[in-house]
Amino acid sequence: MKDKLSIYWGIFLTILLVFIISVEVMHRVSKEKDLTYQCRIVIDKHLAVEDYSSEEEPKADKGNMYESTSYGVLPKNQKDYMKIFKAYSAKCNYSGPYVKAAVVLKEATPAQVQKIVEDLDGAKISFIIPYYVPNLHEVIDSIIANGDEFFIQLPTQSSIPEEKTSKVSPFLANADPKETLDKLRYLIASSKYAIGVSVISNSLLLKSKKDLLLIANELSKKGLAFLGLQDGGDVFEDVLQDIKMLLLRAEVYSEEDEISASSSFIFDFSQMQKFMSSLPKGAKIVPLSFGVQDASL
Numbered sequence: 001m002k003d004k005l006s007i008y009w010g011i012f013l014t015i016l017l018v019f020i021i022s023v024e025v026m027h028r029v030s031k032e033k034d035l036t037y038q039c040r041i042v043i044d045k046h047l048a049v050e051d052y053s054s055e056e057e058p059k060a061d062k063g064n065m066y067e068s069t070s071y072g073v074l075p076k077n078q079k080d081y082m083k084i085f086k087a088y089s090a091k092c093n094y095s096g097p098y099v100k101a102a103v104v105l106k107e108a109t110p111a112q113v114q115k116i117v118e119d120l121d122g123a124k125i126s127f128i129i130p131y132y133v134p135n136l137h138e139v140i141d142s143i144i145a146n147g148d149e150f151f152i153q154l155p156t157q158s159s160i161p162e163e164k165t166s167k168v169s170p171f172l173a174n175a176d177p178k179e180t181l182d183k184l185r186y187l188i189a190s191s192k193y194a195i196g197v198s199v200i201s202n203s204l205l206l207k208s209k210k211d212l213l214l215i216a217n218e219l220s221k222k223g224l225a226f227l228g229l230q231d232g233g234d235v236f237e238d239v240l241q242d243i244k245m246l247l248l249r250a251e252v253y254s255e256e257d258e259i260s261a262s263s264s265f266i267f268d269f270s271q272m273q274k275f276m277s278s279l280p281k282g283a284k285i286v287p288l289s290f291g292v293q294d295a296s297l
Helices: 002-046 083-088 110-120 136-145 177-189 209-222 269-277
Strands: 066-069 072-075 098-104 126-129 149-153 196-198 225-229 247-252 264-268 284-286
Touching: 072 177, 098 269, 110 136, 110 269, 126 136, 136 149, 177 196, 177 209, 196 209, 209 225, 264 269
Parallel strands: 098 126, 098 264, 098 284, 126 149, 149 196, 196 225, 225 247, 247 264
Antiparallel strands: 066 072
């Protein structure tokens, strides 16, 4: 009888021990996951721009449309879902044939921006800037000072360079909604005067209606646009039936592409010379805001 009791007690204690260990392991895994998320958000937050002093405020400022928040300097909630877009889009009065274009500067510098401005000789273009480039303030100031416009790049798993993956936290499809919203606000805060957020490659994020509802709703409140791929296959069209937000489209340029007038393209800085030489005869390059409900006027 005593032997049977000992066996029962042994089994009971073993089960109890396994249960306690399992609970502890699950708790640690959950805690580590939370810490990883918090650390990544803190990395993003540290890259957010601080408010400009009155001496540093670029000349293109259209009034007090920003406010300091725990995320950094964010556009205030706007009644007009295109307000920031309208305020900071490039002015471009032109009536001839054109091609809309945005250049991606993965390692942007003020000198690189200035070289593009000089090479275009008065023509305007859109810039797409990753929020994690060094000297982001100076790059933004160079773009704004020249009267150009820029989008901040949405970092997804397919758009982050290999050497940046340890520092840059991607937007993940079907992540916790709070995480997605926090990341979006830190992203916007990293780039005062951006006219919108853009993608430069396909991502599972763009196939998730839940994620796109969050993103579209936030951009709409802030007066920002979203630049998506022409062939992105995303669900934004469905989302925009319920939310007002400006959605722009552009193709990713391949050097085999034949460029037609009135088309829109995104290309990398390394492709710029080839892109410019492939423009239709007599066509001029213009920014992506060109002709969008008089956004640039």
